[in-house]
Amino acid sequence: MTARIVVGMDVADLPTPVVVVDRAILRRNVAAMAAHARRLGVALRPHWKTTKSAQAARLQLEAGAVGLTAATAAEMQALADGISPSVFLAYPPVGRARTDAVLAAMRSAEVIIGADSVDAVRDLAERVHALGRTVAVRLDVDTGLRRTGVVPEKAVGAARALAAMPGVVVEGVWTHEGQVQGVGADETRRMKAGVAAGRLLVETAEAIRADGIPVTSVSVGSTPGARSAPTVPGITEMRPGTYVLGDENQVRIGTVENDDVAVSVHSSVVSIEPEPWVIIDAGIKAMSSDGSTHGDGRIGTVIGPSGGVVVTGHEEHGFLQGATGVRVGDVVKVRPNHACGVVNMHSQIAVVEDGVVVDVWPVLARH
Ligand SMILES: Cc1ncc(COP(=O)(O)O)c(C=O)c1O
Known part of the structure; x- marks a missing residue:
């Protein structure tokens, strides 16, 4: 059974990894x-x-x-x-x-x-x-x-x-x-x-x-x-x-402004071992492995105080580099390279406004 995303839920309580869209x-x-x-x-x-x-x-x-x-x-x-x-x-x-x-x-x-x-x-x-x-x-x-x-x-x-x-x-x-x-x-x-x-x-x-x-x-x-x-x-x-969602690739080339990216994947830090790796629960099955226009193989960029870049991924493991001060259990918001590939990896979108889930959108036609 998949963890439930419920209208009214605080964003901080969302099960991770989860694709989140700011309405x-x-x-x-x-x-x-x-x-x-x-x-x-x-x-x-x-x-x-x-x-x-x-x-x-x-x-x-x-x-x-x-x-x-x-x-x-x-x-x-x-x-x-x-x-x-x-x-x-x-x-x-x-x-x-x-x-x-x-x-x-x-x-x-x-x-x-x-x-x-x-x-x-x-x-x-x-x-x-x-x-x-x-x-x-x-x-x-x-x-x-x-x-x-x-x-x-x-x-x-x-x-x-x-x-x-x-x-x-x-x-x-x-x-x-x-x-x-x-x-x-x-x-x-x-x-x-x-x-x-x-x-x-x-x-x-x-x-x-x-x-x-x-x-x-x-x-x-x-x-x-x-x-x-x-x-x-x-x-x-x-x-x-x-x-409609924007993504890191579009921001990078200047066709979408930073503040106009509606999508992120919320992901939990699950391990900080072995050093220097920070491992998050968004791997390629949550992020897709679609290439970045950075040309550096990264699969996503953390938005928020810790910073950091998801440089590669296994299926359920994202390898976060350059994040500061993160601990096991922390949730990071990862901006994907390519929004379309990411949405297709998920069966639901948590739609949020002001830190609260206001809707849950099924992702249709994934096959
Ligand atoms: C046939 C076609 N039309 C429109 C689009 C939309 O392009 P974009 O994702 O850059 O908005 C795509 C994207 O792959 C496409 O393949």
């Missing part, structure tokens, strides 16, 4: 990104992989998001099942299990699929066509990340091939400009990289339109690129995800 900060982040999208005149479709929580999704939708983005079939299904009226699956629908999931999700929500090849959508298209329906597909365009997506030179041909498939309506183009994160902390270079990605996508959409396919959605998406890529005229939608 006031999260709400502020939701409102700020919604206002930013409104100012730019683009639709906001946050990526849900960051929180996987129905409550967070509802706050984002109430603030004006047009729908949400999913990476997995389970996320898409959970969203379609009463959370969001519209879901973009930004992942190729390859394999029977995924096409089953898309067909099921299409019964209760608008579903848009992201893909870069005819082969990826063939099974889905055939099954949708057999039902006398169509599925909306956005062409995945690689604007520099080199992780799926056709390069712009191949986009017209790929769009044409998809549009020729019975059952498919090519509705738009999209990119994940994750390369902007790789640029690091130089804001000018980061802005340039985001704008370059946005321009490339808009030009690609125009070339596809000139070929006779009337694509309407031109969708970019990332937190590091949120201030740049969607500013390009012709972009219609943005899909940041991490912004």
